[in-house]
Amino acid sequence: MSIALKQVFNKDKTFRPKRKFEPGTQRFELHKRAQASLNSGVDLKAAVQLPNGEDQNDWVAVHVVDFFNRINLIYGTICEFCTERTCPVMSGGPKYEYRWQDDMKYKKPTALPAPQYMNLLMDWIEVQINNEDIFPTSVGVPFPKNFLQICKKILCRLFRVFVHVYIHHFDRIILMGAEAHVNTCYKHFYYFVTELNLIDRKELEPLSPRMCARLAHSICTLKVMFC
Numbered sequence: 001m002s003i004a005l006k007q008v009f010n011k012d013k014t015f016r017p018k019r020k021f022e023p024g025t026q027r028f029e030l031h032k033r034a035q036a037s038l039n040s041g042v043d044l045k046a047a048v049q050l051p052n053g054e055d056q057n058d059w060v061a062v063h064v065v066d067f068f069n070r071i072n073l074i075y076g077t078i079c080e081f082c083t084e085r086t087c088p089v090m091s092g093g094p095k096y097e098y099r100w101q102d103d104m105k106y107k108k109p110t111a112l113p114a115p116q117y118m119n120l121l122m123d124w125i126e127v128q129i130n131n132e133d134i135f136p137t138s139v140g141v142p143f144p145k146n147f148l149q150i151c152k153k154i155l156c157r158l159f160r161v162f163v164h165v166y167i168h169h170f171d172r173i174i175l176m177g178a179e180a181h182v183n184t185c186y187k188h189f190y191y192f193v194t195e196l197n198l199i200d201r202k203e204l205e206p207l208s209p210r211m212c213a214r215l216a217h218s219i220c221t222l223k224v225m226f227c
Contacts, residue, residue: 044184048192056196057143061135063192064151068125070185071161075118077176078169087114092163092206114164121157128154152198155189159199162186163206 050059075082090098090112099109100117102124112120129135134150136143144150165173165182173179186207193199 044188044191045195048188048195050196057147060148060151060196060198061143064154065129065135067155067158067189067192068129071158071189072122074165074173074182074185075161077178078165078172079115079118081169081172082115082118082164084113084115087164087168090114090117090160090164091168092160093167096163096206098160098163114168118161118164121161125154125157148198155193155198156200156203159189159193159203159207162189166207 048063050056090100091114092098097111098117100106100112100120101109102120106120128150132138132141134144134147166186170179170182173182190204190207194204
């Protein structure tokens with residue numbers, strides 16, 4: 001990352017503390033391997049492919065944590081401009097609204113301002129990735145049987161952060177000169193989730209080329225996306 005981008009994406013603007021991998025663990029080695037591939041300029045489509053002989057759950061766990069850290073950082077750069085006044089609804093343009101549900105406080109899909117949705121989302125993800133029963137860090141401890149389902153839900157919700165940032169705050173990203181970095185992060189995310197079929201194609205519609213081209217002129221009825 002260039003010096004200019006490091007000044008934009010600084011630790012003071014991180015929306016949530018980063019989750020790190022313990023040195024010496026298999027996931028730490030996978031994380032270093034994935035980062036080395038990205039930094040070497042390897043084609044992103046090739047970089048997301050499961051390495052030979054590696055466990056898919058480990059590969060997914062590494063990327064879920066990495067995407068959480070990076071998307072958290074991206075949202076942190078614009079969160080002061082994402083307020084209840086500017087973004088009274090968590091949405092992705094005129095067609096998509098995202099409602100929050102966590103089966104605890106919000107047992108039914110609930111319309112919320114974008115910043116409140118983001119806070120709940122990041123809190124919810126932190127709880128998942130810090131839960132040793134879901135993301136075990138000890139050698140030999142297996143992943144739960146529903147691990148991939150949990151990760152699919154996390155990634156689906158993280159995608160919605162991209163949707164909101166691109167459609168409602170990308171002008172701010174451009175002013176910061178950070179659009180190339182954000183675009184690369186999104187491409188990496190997109191190639192990963194499509195390579196391993198981790199997000200339903202319908203969920204990816206808001207940032208499809210066709211939808212982006214039509215978005216500015218769209219007067220479609222709002223489509224509510226639950227939980």
